[in-house]
Amino acid sequence: MSDRDTLFSAPIERLGDWTFDERVAEVFPDMIQRSVPGYSNIISMIGMLAERFVRPDSRVYDLGCSLGAATLSVRRNIHHPGCEIIAVDNSPAMVERCRRHIDAFRAETPVQVIEDDIRSVDISNASLVVLNFTLQFLDPAERLQLLEKIYRGLNPGGALVLSEKFSFDDQKTGELLFDMHHDFKRANGYSELEISQKRSMLENVMLTDSVTTHKSRLAQAGFRHAELWFQCFNFGSLVALK
Numbered sequence: 001m002s003d004r005d006t007l008f009s010a011p012i013e014r015l016g017d018w019t020f021d022e023r024v025a026e027v028f029p030d031m032i033q034r035s036v037p038g039y040s041n042i043i044s045m046i047g048m049l050a051e052r053f054v055r056p057d058s059r060v061y062d063l064g065c066s067l068g069a070a071t072l073s074v075r076r077n078i079h080h081p082g083c084e085i086i087a088v089d090n091s092p093a094m095v096e097r098c099r100r101h102i103d104a105f106r107a108e109t110p111v112q113v114i115e116d117d118i119r120s121v122d123i124s125n126a127s128l129v130v131l132n133f134t135l136q137f138l139d140p141a142e143r144l145q146l147l148e149k150i151y152r153g154l155n156p157g158g159a160l161v162l163s164e165k166f167s168f169d170d171q172k173t174g175e176l177l178f179d180m181h182h183d184f185k186r187a188n189g190y191s192e193l194e195i196s197q198k199r200s201m202l203e204n205v206m207l208t209d210s211v212t213t214h215k216s217r218l219a220q221a222g223f224r225h226a227e228l229w230f231q232c233f234n235f236g237s238l239v240a241l242k
């Protein structure tokens with residue numbers, strides 16, 4: 001079990017922008033579990049999607065892998081020879097811990113953990129690509145280009161899993177889902193101060209899209225089939241098929 005996230009429990013004088021630094025990496029499992037409704041369901045169901053989509057002699061990409069939770073779930077569910085998982089993150093603190101975490105478990109399928117920007121990595125021979133709460137940290141202007149690269153790198157019959165925090169076009173239901181997420185955080189022991197300090201740090205670096213925007217961007221990138229397979233409040237996950 002990781003340390004409890006108390007990073008924002010005391011008042012912080014100058015709130016900078018959010019980064020995935022050493023302190024965040026240290027408490028990340030606790031933080032994401034208490035912040036993202038449905039996170040553990042999504043992680044275990046990514047394993048189910050891997051069982052269905054990963055083909056022999058192909059690659060799986062986990063883009064913005066953090067500590068490798070999705071990678072481990074995928075690896076547990078690969079039963080084919082010749083597969084390889086490429087896990088990528090540009091936070092040195094995450095990558096260092098991710099490598100240790102993955103090495104702690106034995107499995108047939110090799111995992112390469114790469115410290116790099118997901119905008120620079122080559123993607124080829126992929127049967128599954130995972131973007132689990134990562135696309136939201138990319139500049140909106142660069143999101144389509146990344147999805148196009150993923151589409152090109154996927155083999156026919158391959159899938160992209162795209163999990164995100166959403167915004168909503170309808171103001172009234174949007175507010176309700178946003179408030180329910182806050183209730184969820186409070187129920188998980190976060191104070192008003194912790195919630196609001198984290199929110200303002202994320203404000204400039206995490207720009208959310210609506211499900212409609214995600215679907216039309218996926219279509220623009222080439223994915224002719226995309227659907228939401230999970231949603232809890234303002235968090236959810238889409239699957240897009242090539």
Ligand SMILES: C[S@@+](CC[C@H](N)C(=O)[O-])C[C@H]1O[C@@H](n2cnc3c(N)ncnc32)[C@H](O)[C@@H]1O
Pocket residue numbers: 020032063064065066067068069070088089090091094116117118119131132133134137138
């Ligand atoms: C919310 S976390 C992802 C959680 C993780 N996928 C999981 O399932 O536990 C977002 C991650 O994306 C990484 N990230 C953000 N922008 C990136 C980029 N341009 N290139 C590589 N990694 C990036 C961050 O360092 C962070 O570890």
Ligand SMILES: O=C(O)C(=O)C[C@]1(C(=O)O)C=C[C@@H](O)C=C1
Pocket residue numbers: 031032035036133165198202
């Ligand atoms: O805590 C929040 O409100 C969030 O937006 C959650 C969120 C995410 O969606 O990625 C933001 C940053 C942390 O990496 C963990 C979770």
